[in-house]
Amino acid sequence: MDSASSDEFTPTFYIGQHESDRVRVTPELLRQAQDCNYDMLTTPITTPYFHSRVLTILSSHFEELDSHPNRSLPVPTIPSLSPVDTPLAPGEIISQLLAVVSPWIDLCSPDPVVYNLSRQVLELEVAYAAFCGIGNIILPCPKLHHGKLSGEGVTQYACAVQDVLNVGHYIQMSVSLPMMDNPEQDSDNVIGSLAERARAQYLGLSEDGSYKNSMDELEEDDLGSTFVLPRKKPAKVDFFGTWDAWNVIRTVCKYNNRLFVALSIPPHLPPLSVSSRWHSEPLRLLCITSETFFKNPGGYPAFTHNHQALLTRYMRIRNPPWLLLCDVGPIPGFDDPETLLSPAEGFLTSNEAADPSSPTPAEASELQRKGSKKSNKTINDPTPHLNYLRNLQRRQPPRTMLERFGAGYQDYLQAPLQPLTDNLESYTYEVFEKDPIKYDKYLLAIQRALIDWRDQCKRASGPSGQIVVAVVGAGRGPLVTRALQASESTGIPIEMWAIEKNQNAFVLLQRHNEETWGNRVNLVKSDMRSWKGPLRQAAPYRTGYTGQWPLSCNEEEESSNANTASNGLEPFEPQPPTHGPIDILVSELLGSFADNELSPECLDGILPLLNPTHGISIPSSYTAYLTPIAAPKLHADISARLSNDPEAHNTPYVVMLHAIDYLSTASRPSTSRSTASGKSESVPSPVPNILQAWSFSHGPAEPLPAGSANKHNERHARLTFNLRDRAVCHGLAGYFEAVLYPGVELSTNPINMEEKSPGMMSWFPLFFSLKIPLYIPDASTLTVSIFRATDNRKVWYEWMVESWSTLMGGTGGGEKRRVRLGASEVGSSKNGGCMM
Numbered sequence: 087m088d089s090a091s092s093d094e095f096t097p098t099f100y101i102g103q104h105e106s107d108r109v110r111v112t113p114e115l116l117r118q119a120q121d122c123n124y125d126m127l128t129t130p131i132t133t134p135y136f137h138s139r140v141l142t143i144l145s146s147h148f149e150e151l152d153s154h155p156n157r158s159l160p161v162p163t164i165p166s167l168s169p170v171d172t173p174l175a176p177g178e179i180i181s182q183l184l185a186v187v188s189p190w191i192d193l194c195s196p197d198p199v200v201y202n203l204s205r206q207v208l209e210l211e212v213a214y215a216a217f218c219g220i221g222n223i224i225l226p227c228p229k230l231h232h233g234k235l236s237g238e239g240v241t242q243y244a245c246a247v248q249d250v251l252n253v254g255h256y257i258q259m260s261v262s263l264p265m266m267d268n269p270e271q272d273s274d275n276v277i278g279s280l281a282e283r284a285r286a287q288y289l290g291l292s293e294d295g296s297y298k299n300s301m302d303e304l305e306e307d308d309l310g311s312t313f314v315l316p317r318k319k320p321a322k323v324d325f326f327g328t329w330d331a332w333n334v335i336r337t338v339c340k341y342n343n344r345l346f347v348a349l350s351i352p353p354h355l356p357p358l359s360v361s362s363r364w365h366s367e368p369l370r371l372l373c374i375t376s377e378t379f380f381k382n383p384g385g386y387p388a389f390t391h392n393h394q395a396l397l398t399r400y401m402r403i404r405n406p407p408w409l410l411l412c413d414v415g416p417i418p419g420f421d422d423p424e425t426l427l428s429p430a431e432g433f434l435t436s437n438e439a440a441d442p443s444s445p446t447p448a449e450a451s452e453l454q455r456k457g458s459k460k461s462n463k464t465i466n467d468p469t470p471h472l473n474y475l476r477n478l479q480r481r482q483p484p485r486t487m488l489e490r491f492g493a494g495y496q497d498y499l500q501a502p503l504q505p506l507t508d509n510l511e512s513y514t515y516e517v518f519e520k521d522p523i524k525y526d527k528y529l530l531a532i533q534r535a536l537i538d539w540r541d542q543c544k545r546a547s548g549p550s551g552q553i554v555v556a557v558v559g560a561g562r563g564p565l566v567t568r569a570l571q572a573s574e575s576t577g578i579p580i581e582m583w584a585i586e587k588n589q590n591a592f593v594l595l596q597r598h599n600e601e602t603w604g605n606r607v608n609l610v611k612s613d614m615r616s617w618k619g620p621l622r623q624a625a626p627y628r629t630g631y632t633g634q635w636p637l638s639c640n641e642e643e644e645s646s647n648a649n650t651a652s653n654g655l656e657p658f659e660p661q662p663p664t665h666g667p668i669d670i671l672v673s674e675l676l677g678s679f680a681d682n683e684l685s686p687e688c689l690d691g692i693l694p695l696l697n698p699t700h701g702i703s704i705p706s707s708y709t710a711y712l713t714p715i716a717a718p719k720l721h722a723d724i725s726a727r728l729s730n731d732p733e734a735h736n737t738p739y740v741v742m743l744h745a746i747d748y749l750s751t752a753s754r755p756s757t758s759r760s761t762a763s764g765k766s767e768s769v770p771s772p773v774p775n776i777l778q779a780w781s782f783s784h785g786p787a788e789p790l791p792a793g794s795a796n797k798h799n800e801r802h803a804r805l806t807f808n809l810r811d812r813a814v815c816h817g818l819a820g821y822f823e824a825v826l827y828p829g830v831e832l833s834t835n836p837i838n839m840e841e842k843s844p845g846m847m848s849w850f851p852l853f854f855s856l857k858i859p860l861y862i863p864d865a866s867t868l869t870v871s872i873f874r875a876t877d878n879r880k881v882w883y884e885w886m887v888e889s890w891s892t893l894m895g896g897t898g899g900g901e902k903r904r905v906r907l908g909a910s911e912v913g914s915s916k917n918g919g920c921m922m
C-alpha cells in the first residue's frame with residue numbers, strides 16, 4: 087500500500103528550557119522565552135537561601151549528635167517556607183512553568199538524617215507548588231550508588247514519592263532518570279548536595295572514607311579459591327539499572343497515572359533494547375543537554391542518525407513526551423542582550439539542519455573531538471539547539487497508512503466484538519470496509535479457487551453446472567461483491583448465495599441485490615448453523631461441471647435432457663424441495679486471535695453442506711500466535727477499571743499496541759516501514775519472537791464425533807520464550823495468520839504482516855493481561871500456558887506465565903538446574919466468554 091506521501095500531519099514538539107542555576111522566572115523572562123520559540127520554562131520551587139538554611143540545620147544536627155554520641159536526638163523539623171525561601175507565587179504564568187524539586191536532596195540516602203531532611207524538603211516543595219497551581223513537577227534523579235551500596239535506597243525514594251502523590255492531587259510528577267545506570271556519572275555534581283553529607287558509617291565506609299574490610303569484599307574465583315576484590319572495581323554500565331529503579335518506584339506507587347519519567351538522552355545511546363524499554367514507559371519529558379548534540383561541520387549542534395531515529399520513535403507515542411533543553415545557554419536577550427537576534431538574522435537554515443551528512447555515532451565523536459580543537463566557528467544563532475529541534479519537527483517522516491488509520495486508537499483498550507451474539511452496527515461494518523487490503527486478498531483467493539476449480543475439471547454443484555459460492559456472515563455484502571467480481575473477471579459463472587443472521591444488515595443486502603447485484607444473489611436470513619443449504623427444486627437436474635466454460639453444446643443438451651429423463655422420474659412431477667451442496671464457502675469470522683469470534687464453532691455448523699469431494703473453505707486455515715510484552719500503560723489503564731469491573735484483568739482486549747516492549751526478541755532489529763505497532767521508515771525496532779499457539783483448518787467436513795460437545799475445538803499451548811534482559815511481563819500480545827487459499831494469506835503477525843498482507847488494518851492485536859505483573863531477571867525464560875476452553879455453551883481463554891532461571895550448583899552439586907522464579911495468577915475470560 088502506498089505510504090503517507092500526502093500526509094499533512096506535523097507532530098507537535100513542546101519544547102521547554104531548563105537552567106540549573108535559574109533562581110526565578112518572571113513574566114518578562116517567560117515572554118522572552120516564548121518569543122524565542124520555547125513553549126515553557128522550568129522554575130525552582132525554593133531559593134538558594136532555603137538551601138543554605140537546610141544545610142545549616144543538617145550541620146547543626148550532626149554537630150549536636152557528635153557532642154552527645156549516646157543520646158538519640160530527633161531529626162529537626164524544617165520550618166515552613168517564608169517569602170525568602172521561594173521564588174514562586176500563584177499567578178498567570180504558573181501554568182507554563184515546570185517546577186523542579188531541589189536536586190540537592192537525596193531521597194535514597196542510607197543516612198537516616200539525610201533521608202529524613204530530604205523528605206521534608208520534598209514535602210514542603212510539592213505542597214507549596216501544588217498550592218501555587220503548578221501542574222507538573224520534576225523530581226530529582228534517584229541516586230543509585232552510595233559508597234558500596236547500589237540501588238538500596240530506591241524503595242525509600244519510592245515511598246517518599248508515593249506520599250507526595252497524595253499531597254498534590256492534581257500534580258503530575260516526572261522522575262528524572264538517565265537511560266542507563268553509569269555509576270561513574272552518578273557522582274554528585276550538584277553543589278551543596280545532601281548526599282555528600284551522609285555519614286561514612288551508613289555508606290559501608292570507614293571513617294576515612296575507605297571501604298570497610300567486610301566479608302562482602304571476599305569473592306570466589308572460578309577455581310573456588312577466595313580472593314579479595316581490588317579496592318575499587320571499575321564501574322560497569324548497567325543498561326537496565328535505571329529502568330529497574332523506575333520499575334520499583336512505579337510499582338510502589340501502584341502505577342499511579344500521575345507519575346511519569348523525565349528521561350535524559352545521553353550523547354552515546356544505549357542498545358536498542360534499552361531505548362525500546364523506555365518507549366513503553368510513560369515518558370513525560372526527554373531531557374536534552376548540549377552534550378546530547380554533536381557539532382556539525384558548520385558548527386551547529388545536530389543529532390546523530392540514531393538520536394534522530396530515537397526522537398522520531400518517541401515522538402510518535404500517543405501522548406508524545408515534551409522536550410526539555412537543559413543548560414544549553416540562557417534565554418537570549420535576557421541575561422545577555424547581545425545575543426538577541428531576530429530569527430531571520432541567525433537561525434539555522436533548513437538545509438543546514440537537514441544535514442544529509444548527519445554522522446553515525448562514531449563519526450559524531452570524531453567530529454566532536456575535531457570540533458573542540460579547531461572548529462570553534464561562531465554561529466549567529468542565539469538558540470541553535472532549539473532551532474535544530476524545530477527543524478527536526480518539520481522534517482519528521484510522514485505517518486504511515488497504519489499510523490493515520492490508527493490515530494487515536496494507539497493503546498486504546500476495546501472489548502472484542504462478539505458478532506455471533508451481538509448484531510453489529512452499520513458503522514462497525516463501515517470501518518471493516520475501509521480496509522481495502524483484506525477485500526483484495528479475498529478477491530484474489532476466490533479468483534484462484536474458481537480458476538483452479540475450472541482447470542482441475544472438478545464437478546460443480548449448481549443446477550446448470552455453475553460453481554456454488556456462499557458467503558456466510560455476509561454483513562453489508564463486501565465479500566459478495568468480491569465473489570461476483572471474481573466470477574466476472576475469470577469468466578467463470580457462479581451461483582451466488584449470501585447468508586447473514588443480522589436482520590438489520592440483511593436489509594442492506596436486499597437493497598444491494600436490487601440496486602447493484604442485479605438480483606443475482608440468493609439471500610438467506612439465517613444463522614449459518616441452521617441453514618440447510620442452497621434450495622433446489624426436486625426436478626432432476628443433471629449437476630456437474632465438466633471443465634469447460636461456457637458449457638459445450640453437448641453438455642447443455644445433456645443438461646436439458648437430464649431435466650426430463652434421468653432418475654426415472656416423471657418430468658415436472660412436484661417433489662419436496664431438496665438442498666444442494668456449496669462448492670466454495672467464503673467466511674470472514676476471524677478475530678484478533680484468529681478463533682476468538684468463534685469462527686470454528688460457526689463453520690462447524692455449515693461445513694457439512696460443503697461439497698464433500700471438492701469443497702473449498704476460504705479461509706482454509708488460521709493460526710493464533712503469542713508473545714509476552716511489557717505494557718505498563720495498559721496495565722495501569724486496566725487496573726484503573728477494577729473498581730467498576732472486577733473482571734477487568736480477565737478480559738482479552740483488542741488494542742493497537744504501541745507503547746509496549748517485546749520481552750523476547752531476536753538479536754537483529756528491523757527497520758521495516760510499518761508494523762503492528764505503527765513504526766515508520768528507518769526507525770529500527772526490535773524483532774519479537776512470536777510463537778504459534780494453535781491452528782484450525784476447514785475443508786469438507788469429517789463427521790464430528792457423536793456428543794463431541796465442541797471438545798474438538800478446545801486447544802492448549804505451552805510456549806517457552808528466552809529473555810535476555812530483565813523486565814516486567816504485563817501480559818501477552820496475540821496475533822493471527824490466515825491462509826485464505828494456498829498462496830493468499832492474511833497476517834497481523836509483526837514478523838511477516840508486511841510480506842503477507844501489507845497495510846492491512848482490519849485487526850489490532852489481542853492483549854491478555856496479567857493481574858499482577860511478573861518480574862523476570864536477566865537471562866531467564868518465560869513459559870506461557872494458554873487454553874481455549876469450551877463447555878458447549880460458550881468459549882473462553884485461560885492463560886498464565888511462569889518465569890525460570892538456570893542456576894549452577896546448589897544442593898544438587900555442580901550441575902545446571904532450572905528453577906522456577908515465579909508464576910502469575912491464571913487469567914480467565916470464562917465469566918465474559920463468547921456465547922456459542
Ligand SMILES: C[S@@+](CC[C@H](N)C(=O)[O-])C[C@H]1O[C@@H](n2cnc3c(N)ncnc32)[C@H](O)[C@@H]1O
Nearest residue numbers: 505506518559560561586587588613614674688
Ligand atoms: C466480521 S463480520 C464480517 C462481515 C462481512 N463479511 C465483511 O467482511 O464486512 C461477521 C459477520 O458474520 C455474521 N455472523 C456471525 N456469526 C454468524 C452466524 N452464525 N450465522 C450468520 N451470520 C453470522 C455477523 O452478523 C457479521 O455480519
